[in-house]
Amino acid sequence: MNCLEFRRQLGVDPLSSGADFVGHRQECARCAEAAARAVEFEAALRRALNVAPSTQLAESILLAQATQQQRGRRIWIRRGGLLALAAMLVLAVGVGMRVEASPLSAQAVEHLRGEPEALTLSQPVPAESVREAFAKRGIALRHDVSGEVVFVGCCPMGRHPTVHMVMPGNTGPVTVIYVVDDRAKQSEDFQRDGWRGRSVPLGNGTLILLARDSGQFDRIEAEWRTALQG
Amino acid sequence: MSAVNSKQRQFDALVRSLSGDLFRYAYWLCGDEALAHDLVQETFLRAWRALGDLRETNAAKAWLITILRREHARLYERKAPQFSDVSEIDIPDERDTVQPESAGEDAVIRAAIHRLDPKYREPLLMQVLGGFSCEEIARELNISAAAVMTQLFRARQKLKVMLGDGNKEANVYELS
Numbered sequence: 001m002n003c004l005e006f007r008r009q010l011g012v013d014p015l016s017s018g019a020d021f022v023g024h025r026q027e028c029a030r031c032a033e034a035a036a037r038a039v040e041f042e043a044a045l046r047r048a049l050n051v052a053p054s055t056q057l058a059e060s061i062l063l064a065q066a067t068q069q070q071r072g073r074r075i076w077i078r079r080g081g082l083l084a085l086a087a088m089l090v091l092a093v094g095v096g097m098r099v100e101a102s103p104l105s106a107q108a109v110e111h112l113r114g115e116p117e118a119l120t121l122s123q124p125v126p127a128e129s130v131r132e133a134f135a136k137r138g139i140a141l142r143h144d145v146s147g148e149v150v151f152v153g154c155c156p157m158g159r160h161p162t163v164h165m166v167m168p169g170n171t172g173p174v175t176v177i178y179v180v181d182d183r184a185k186q187s188e189d190f191q192r193d194g195w196r197g198r199s200v201p202l203g204n205g206t207l208i209l210l211a212r213d214s215g216q217f218d219r220i221e222a223e224w225r226t227a228l229q230g
Numbered sequence: 231m232s233a234v235n236s237k238q239r240q241f242d243a244l245v246r247s248l249s250g251d252l253f254r255y256a257y258w259l260c261g262d263e264a265l266a267h268d269l270v271q272e273t274f275l276r277a278w279r280a281l282g283d284l285r286e287t288n289a290a291k292a293w294l295i296t297i298l299r300r301e302h303a304r305l306y307e308r309k310a311p312q313f314s315d316v317s318e319i320d321i322p323d324e325r326d327t328v329q330p331e332s333a334g335e336d337a338v339i340r341a342a343i344h345r346l347d348p349k350y351r352e353p354l355l356m357q358v359l360g361g362f363s364c365e366e367i368a369r370e371l372n373i374s375a376a377a378v379m380t381q382l383f384r385a386r387q388k389l390k391v392m393l394g395d396g397n398k399e400a401n402v403y404e405l406s
Contacts, residue, residue, distance in 0.1 A: 011382070011386050012364070012379045012383050013357070013382065014386075042358075044335055044339055045339060045343075045358065046358060047335075047339075048335070048336045048337075048339035048343065049254060049358060049359055050254065051253075051254055051257050051263075052250075053249065053250050053253035053267070054267065057249050057253060057270065058246050058249045060267075061245050061249055064271055064274075065241065065245075065274065065275060068275060
């Protein structure tokens with residue numbers, strides 16, 4: 001390789017490791033100087049190109065993929081569900097069975113009975129864990145809730161995927177369950193088995209609050225409205 | 231380990247290891263941070279659907295960049311540009327108006343890269359950010375390897391001229 005060929009290669013690929021290129025650099029002092037300058041320029045170029053993405057980029061991609069997959073699964077379930085429904089109707093007609101769906105409020109109280117230890121916790125969980133739990137359910141929280149959360153878990157409630165949390169308060173702990181896939185038609189307060197409750201349609205799902213005392217419901221509902229809807 | 235879990239794990243690893251590189255490539259391709267973010271996300275969503283086509287993990291970056299370039303082209307087909315081509319973006323001459331937050335060599339070089347004609351910028355991005363060889367760039371851009379070499383040479387030469395580093399040698403050793 002002569003000087004002309006070397007300089008051409010230097011402009012094309014300053015970091016070339018070809019044997020001819022490396023050999024010439026070692027033999028020719030002037031070309032070695034030019035190569036040193038070119039390598040320095042290349043390093044500056046690489047530094048300048050190195051723009052940083054948002055720290056949430058990877059998470060948001062994974063979240064989008066999980067959401068897309070969930071949607072795909074729902075379509076599949078819906079199709080499968082139609083067949084199942086047809087089969088159930090045939091069965092119901094045949095044996096005179098009546099199908100009655102349990103309301104979300106009843107399912108939430110039932111779920112609470114299954115996880116009583118959640119109400120005894122007092123150590124706050126990091127806001128990141130709450131965000132992660134929602135992310136697992138395909139939901140990106142727009143804001144963190146300002147109130148403390150002492151328990152968070154991704155629980156199935158009957159057939160519904162939920163995020164189950166507990167928030168402490170002056171009048172006792174409040175259980176907050178966000179049902180991801182079922183949106184109530186309207187907000188309503190209810191009482192069931194000694195629990196006071198509220199169900200609120202939020203986003204694509206329903207926020208259910210349960211406590212012995214409903215005094216903190218307005219504040220907690222407002223916090224979750226902001227967290228989920230911005 | 232089920233096939234579904236294995237696919238998900240492979241995808242997670244790709245996203246975590248390559249989304250930054252893809253973002254950089256997308257950013258310099260389109261010149262807009264938010265658009266670059268969307269492009270990278272769309273690229274990975276397409277990659278998820280076609281993950282079975284990826285035979286070698288080592289080839290993942292080149293494969294993703296190919297998807298990203300197609301997605302970028304598709305974007306321009308779909309939405310007759312609501313955003314400007316980078317060549318049309320009016321980038322202030324940072325050499326004359328150096329602000330405290332943009333001071334420094336990087337900002338000056340970035341402004342020069344933005345000004346570079348896309349036909350020079352893209353092969354350079356493919357080489358520097360994508361790690362493509364001249365032959366791979368040639369295949370991707372559907373031009374000859376010799377043309378790629380010329381464009382890479384001129385891209386660096388033009389950048390140096392824009393940066394005031396006239397580099398007389400570059401003119402002397404212009405590729406034939």
